[in-house]
Amino acid sequence: MRDAARALWLSSPDVEAARAMLDAARARARAGALPVYNPQLQAGIQNADNQQRSVGVGITLDVTGKRKALTRQADAGLRVASAGYERSRRDVTLRWLKTSAAVNVASLARQVGERRVQVLERFDALAARQLAVGDVGPPERDLASLALAEARVDQAARLADEAAAVANLVAVAPVPAAPLHAVINAGRLPAPATEQAMIDTLPELAQARAQADASDAAVSVADRARRPDPTLSLVAGTSRAGRRNDSLIGLNVSIPLPVRNNGRDLVAAASAEAAAASAQVRALQMRTDADALAARTSYVALREAAAAVGGTRAAAFDDRVAILERLWQSGEITTSDYLLQLRQSLDTALSVTRLQGDAVQAWFDYLAASGQLMAWIGDNDGATE
Numbered sequence: 001m002r003d004a005a006r007a008l009w010l011s012s013p014d015v016e017a018a019r020a021m022l023d024a025a026r027a028r029a030r031a032g033a034l035p036v037y038n039p040q041l042q043a044g045i046q047n048a049d050n051q052q053r054s055v056g057v058g059i060t061l062d063v064t065g066k067r068k069a070l071t072r073q074a075d076a077g078l079r080v081a082s083a084g085y086e087r088s089r090r091d092v093t094l095r096w097l098k099t100s101a102a103v104n105v106a107s108l109a110r111q112v113g114e115r116r117v118q119v120l121e122r123f124d125a126l127a128a129r130q131l132a133v134g135d136v137g138p139p140e141r142d143l144a145s146l147a148l149a150e151a152r153v154d155q156a157a158r159l160a161d162e163a164a165a166v167a168n169l170v171a172v173a174p175v176p177a178a179p180l181h182a183v184i185n186a187g188r189l190p191a192p193a194t195e196q197a198m199i200d201t202l203p204e205l206a207q208a209r210a211q212a213d214a215s216d217a218a219v220s221v222a223d224r225a226r227r228p229d230p231t232l233s234l235v236a237g238t239s240r241a242g243r244r245n246d247s248l249i250g251l252n253v254s255i256p257l258p259v260r261n262n263g264r265d266l267v268a269a270a271s272a273e274a275a276a277a278s279a280q281v282r283a284l285q286m287r288t289d290a291d292a293l294a295a296r297t298s299y300v301a302l303r304e305a306a307a308a309v310g311g312t313r314a315a316a317f318d319d320r321v322a323i324l325e326r327l328w329q330s331g332e333i334t335t336s337d338y339l340l341q342l343r344q345s346l347d348t349a350l351s352v353t354r355l356q357g358d359a360v361q362a363w364f365d366y367l368a369a370s371g372q373l374m375a376w377i378g379d380n381d382g383a384t385e
Contacts, residue, residue: 022082028077083206212278
């Protein structure tokens with residue numbers, strides 16, 4: 001399962017896109033750690049009463065802490081992208097497991113349908129032989145033929161359902177379905193064990209918290225941006241007037257005057273966005289807690305139901321078919337009763353299969369909502385159950 005999940009992550013375009021965003025965030029983090037200002041090279045020449053030639057170098061000094069604020073913002077952005085990458089892997093894994101469960105259920109339903117067609121083909125042949133010797137009449141022979149035709153039509157629909165489930169799986173990533181037949185047939189799933197600490201590790205929560213930190217850092221960036229930094233320039237050259245040559249050396253200091261645009265509105269906007277990001281974290285925490293509770297409740301109900309029917313004769317389709325055939329051949333039940341009970345047995349077997357498949361899908365939803373899915377799959381040194 002772990003190896004299949006790794007192949008899934010390598011082939012999924014969603015994970016590839018999240019990985020590219022993570023690479024971009026890493027590059028921005030490296031850029032944010034670099035100095036804000038580059039040196040300036042100056043050169044000049046003047047021809048008037050005297051000739052002057054000069055060359056100089058200047059640098060703007062980051063005295064207001066712009067580099068520190070940008071580094072903090074870039075680091076928070078890196079954590080946002082990292083959490084987004086983990087979230088993408090978790091979501092793709094969840095879709096793969098759930099579509100795999102759907103494929104497995106459709107495959108099991110097709111197998112039950114194939115068994116029904118085989119039974120009715122044998123029943124139809126047996127009814128034909130008994131009609132020839134006069135044990136049954138033409139109406140009962142027709143019932144057998146009609147039941148076989150109906151079973152074949154139903155089986156075509158099940159084949160279409162399986163093809164649709166496989167198509168949904170391929171839409172997630174070009175990897176095989178997870179082998180869940182044994183899990184679905186067993187109907188035995190582990191009891192839930194959720195702790196708040198597990199929910200707090202959800203990647204969407206980590207992403208929202210990192211985004212809130214990035215918004216806080218953006219306030220500092222906007223505040224530092226409105227504060228001017230001085231530029232120092234050192235100039236050296238020569239001045240020539242007639243036969244006289246003089247050396248020039250000078251030190252210039254310049255600083256912008258924030259009188260037309262003091263940047264206060266940008267700081268206010270960044271502060272409002274930071275407040276909104278903080279509120280979104282609290283709202284998301286409430287939603288994730290509610291989602292985890294709902295997923296746990298749904299899983300417990302389906303798990304108990306699947307366990308209850310999995311150990312009863314409701315799932316013993318072949319045994320019931322054998323009993324019904326013996327009763328019909330001995331004349332204890334009519335052909336119509338045989339076909340009616342056969343359909344009931346089929347419907348029950350399919351319902352049990354679907355219920356167990358729903359329980360498995362609820363299990364995956366619960367693992368994802370409670371922050372346990374990636375550990376279960378064997379990622380991040382987690383233990384696979």
